[in-house]
Amino acid sequence: MTTSYPSNSKVGTFRIRDCVLVTVNNEIDDSSVLEMESNLTEEIVRLPTRGVVIDISQLDIVDTFTGRMLGALAKMSRILDARTVVVGMRPAVAITLVELGMNLNDLETALNVDHAMRRIEEASAEGP
Amino acid sequence: MDSGGKWFLALQTPEDVTRARAVATRAMESIGASVLKKTRFVTAVSEIARNTVQHGGGGTAEFMTDHLRGERAIIAVFRDTGPGIEDIERALSDRYSTAGGMGLGLGGAKRLSDLFNITSTPGDGCEVRLGSTAI
Numbered sequence: 208m209t210t211s212y213p214s215n216s217k218v219g220t221f222r223i224r225d226c227v228l229v230t231v232n233n234e235i236d237d238s239s240v241l242e243m244e245s246n247l248t249e250e251i252v253r254l255p256t257r258g259v260v261i262d263i264s265q266l267d268i269v270d271t272f273t274g275r276m277l278g279a280l281a282k283m284s285r286i287l288d289a290r291t292v293v294v295g296m297r298p299a300v301a302i303t304l305v306e307l308g309m310n311l312n313d314l315e316t317a318l319n320v321d322h323a324m325r326r327i328e329e330a331s332a333e334g335p
Numbered sequence: 336m337d338s339g340g341k342w343f344l345a346l347q348t349p350e351d352v353t354r355a356r357a358v359a360t361r362a363m364e365s366i367g368a369s370v371l372k373k374t375r376f377v378t379a380v381s382e383i384a385r386n387t388v389q390h391g392g393g394g395t396a397e398f399m400t401d402h403l404r405g406e407r408a409i410i411a412v413f414r415d416t417g418p419g420i421e422d423i424e425r426a427l428s429d430r431y432s433t434a435g436g437m438g439l440g441l442g443g444a445k446r447l448s449d450l451f452n453i454t455s456t457p458g459d460g461c462e463v464r465l466g467s468t469a470i
C-alpha cells in the first residue's frame with residue numbers, strides 16, 4: 208500500500224510495506240524541513256513502521272540546517288522504534304558536510320533506496 | 336568573453352534563502368565552476384543567507400563575477416541592518432551559537448569559501464563577503 212501526501216510538493220512521503228520513504232526536492236526551504244519533521248514522526252506511529260528511508264539524491268547541497276534535521280529525524284525515529292537510512296547523498300555533498308564540521312555519526316546511509324530497504328528488512332527478519 | 340554577470344535579491348523569508356541558493360548555483364555555473372566548488376559555495380551562501388534572515392532581520396544579497404588569484408570567481412555580498420555582531424572572532428568559532436543551532440554556520444561558511452570577509456558595527460548591521468573561484 209502506498210500513501211502519499213501531495214500537500215507539500217517539496218517533500219514526498221510514501222509508504223512501502225512497513226517502511227516510510229521520504230523524497231526531498233532541491234527547492235526545499237527551512238519551513239518545509241520543519242513541516243516534514245512533524246509529518247514524518249506522525250506517520251511513523253500511524254502504522255507499524257520498521258524503517259524510514261530519506262532520499263536526498265535530488266539535493267544539490269546539505270547545509271547545517273538540513274544536516275541537523277536529518278540527524279534529529281534519525282534520533283526521533285529511533286525513539287519511535289524505527290530505523291532511519293539516508294540514501295543518495297552526492298559525493299560533493301559528503302565532502303562539504305565534513306568540511307562544515309557536521310557530526311553525523313548517528314546517521315546511517317546507503318547507496319540507494321533498494322539497498323536501504325533490503326538492509327531494514329533483513330535486520331527485522333533476523334529478529335531483535 | 337566575461338559577461339560580467341550580476342544578480343541581486345532581497346532576503347526576508349526562508350523561501351528567499353532557497354532562492355539565494357538557486358542564484359548562487361546559477362552564478363557558479365555561469366563561470367563554469369566544478370561540481371565540488373559549486374557545492375561548497377552554495378552551501379556557504381545558504382548559511383550566510385539564513386543568518387541574514389534569522390539574525391539580521393532580513394537584508395540583501397548581491398552576486399557578481401570577478402577574479403580571485405587570477406581565476407574566474409563569484410563574489411557574494413550580504414548586507415543587513417540588524418543588531419550586528421559584537422564579537423566577530425567569537426561568532427566565527429565553532430560551537431558558538433546564539434540561536435540554538437550548532438554554531439557551525441559562520442565558521443563553516445568561512446572554511447568553504449576562498450574569500451571570506453565580515454564587517455559589523457554593533458547596532459548597525461553586518462556585511463559578509465564570500466568568494467569562490469571556479470576551480
